[in-house]
Amino acid sequence: MAGDLSLPSEAKALVYDFTVLRKNQGLKQIRVTEDRAGNLLGSRAVRDYMDRHGVGDPAAAAVQVVIDAVRRLSVESDQIVADGVLGLGLFQAEYIDQHVDPRVIQALQTADLGDRRDSLRRHWHGLHEAVGAGAPETPGDRYLRDTIEPRIFRDLAMLIADSSEDHSQAGPITTAPRSLSEAARTSASGRVVVVGGVAMDHVFHSDAVPLPETSVMAGDYIRSPGGKGLSQAVAAARLGLDVVLIAACADDQDGERILQHLETEKVDTSRLKILGNETTPQTAVIEFPDAESAAVVWHNESAVSLTTQDVHKHRDVLAECDAVLLTFEIPQDVLSSTLNLVSGLGPEPPVTVVTPGQPYDYGPPSGQAFAHIDYLVAHSWELRRLSYYTPGKQASQHLGESFLRLGVKSVCVLGSRGGTIYSQNAPPRSITPPPSMLKESSITRDLFCAALVARLVEDHSLTDDAVRWATAAMASFTEDYANARTFPDRNRVDQMLRAFPGGTWH
Incomplete structure (x- = not known):
């Protein structure tokens, strides 16, 4: 990734972790381990989150740090892509409210990476509309994989590496479906x-x-x-x-x-x-x-x-x-x-x-x-x-x-x-x-x-x-x-x- 040359060393390391974690079912707490996400687990942002919120599990804190960083991406379309590529499920409630096909919602959270990308591209405009975001032109698979995702990972890495201030919410963000009472x-x-x-x-x-x-x-x-x-x-x-x-x-x-x-x-x-x-x-x-x-x-x-x-x-x-x-x-x-x-x-x-x-x-x-x-x-x-x-x-x-x-x-x-x-x-x-x-x-x-x-x-x-x-x-x-x-x-x-x-x- 040529664009990584200008990144601080900590951000470069985080980009590497995101590239690994996006595979299979994505960034799930059970997959945040030393061999897959050692840079993220050892980051200052994760340590700070654990201290602020009394979280004892570094993996749980790491997931919440990434979720908070995705929420702070300045472009809403990038939030949708990051959510789908990493399998976070942040927009599950919005998708349910706007009657997005439940199979699409499930695929974006639990399917393998290739299937998540495919669901994201095939339902590109509908997903953007569901969250009230403007939809740029639907990207091709290679452009999504080789250009958009690396750029978003660099942005996320910089947000996390620079998180000396308390940008996070008062507690862990829940992704439970809004359809539940x-x-x-x-x-x-x-x-x-x-x-x-x-x-x-x-x-x-x-x-x-x-x-x-x-x-x-x-x-x-x-x-x-x-x-x-x-x-x-x-x-x-x-x-x-x-x-x-x-x-x-x-x-x-x-x-x-x-x-x-x-x-x-x-x-x-x-x-x-x-x-x-x-x-x-x-x-x-x-x-x-x-x-x-x-x-x-x-x-x-x-x-x-x-x-x-x-x-x-x-x-x-x-x-x-x-x-x-x-x-x-x-x-x-x-x-x-x-x-x-x-x-x-x-x-x-x-x-x-x-x-x-x-x-x-x-x-x-x-x-x-x-x-x-x-x-x-x-x-x-x-x-x-x-x-x-x-x-x-x-x-x-x-x-x-x-x-x-x-x-x-x-x-x-x-x-x-x-x-x-x-x-x-x-x-x-x-x-x-x-x-x-x-x-x-x-x-x-x-x-x-x-x-x-x-x-x-x-x-x-x-x-x-x-x-x-x-x-x-x-x-x-x-x-x-x-x-x-x-x-x-x-x-x-x-x-x-x-x-x-x-x-x-x-």
Whole structure:
């Protein structure tokens, strides 16, 4: 870069770091390490930021220093380019407000560098319009890569190297989507721990599943962070709960993307087990036009999974929470051990909510494990595979009652149109859906579990209103799914309830 000859040595070093950090998923906190960003981490600006704001993590401070520098670029178009090339997500709220395609927004934050550049160029005028900036002529790929980006990196480097004054905001800048209710974010009504799995989902939209030795065309493809543990954690966080996720994840590019997604959604990732030189679990999902789906799951359980010791060392956070959400993505011995641990946490242990997802292939957990479950949420076919009593021959009512005899406090049997809850010492109650589109699926069930926990924490019991609210959460997600693959916040769920006079669904 010929233009770098006139830069001070510190600025030159920072330009080098930006050139490295723009690769892969961009400038994410997990990627700000000594080997990638040693000059940035050791800069005076980062040290000053840590001192001013009491930030103990140099990587976190470094990200905020760069964000502040991008905000101070004098040309708005340069801010948009820096945001996209570095994958910062600074304009996510503006893009959402102006109805930019959610897939474009996601690509600008989480896709690889080449795809981010491509999205930036293809949607150049729309992105500028969304933030109220004048749009110069759309640059070619080479001009963007070899001229615009180096110039912006030099400007950023000079801003950071010259930041002897306190240009930064009073605290870290949040990039959380504006679409989430601020009240929901700041008035968390309880603390939840999710013990489950994370994966990278590859979702294909198709009309059919291919037969052996044949193929079908996919109408669309989306690659995004997934896994039942991740889904439940994000859903609960969006409903205003303080969420901690205990899961195993690899340190590859998919793992970095998953971690960034969780942090953006305000999920506490400090208890994640990060495994080096391994591959993050993967899921291939085929979604059909009627919202049904089929999946092939690779957990990579031999290399990336939790152990009983992993969970027990987090006894402190489990003891302090109000509820624990568990899934069968974790090994069976870990599930049983966690349930046993939680049940022994004092006279009023956390509420436990368990959903199978896919039942274990080598038989159900022990009867003792079921005795520690407060709420078991499942399809009837899953319960049949789990049942100790003549599997495959029971109606839903008999299935529910059989698990009550095993000690489960309540069994929630979900179907395509509502469901039924069977509880100890109480008559069955219907899960009646609102007169709105509702398609029960794996992801809507994850949301039901999160919403149920949100109300259980508040109401301290299973009320009819809590059940209606959790079902409304599923309905609102299904209704919005075509336009936004995001979980609802409390305002959206309440809106679904208010849409029907008196809150009655008959």
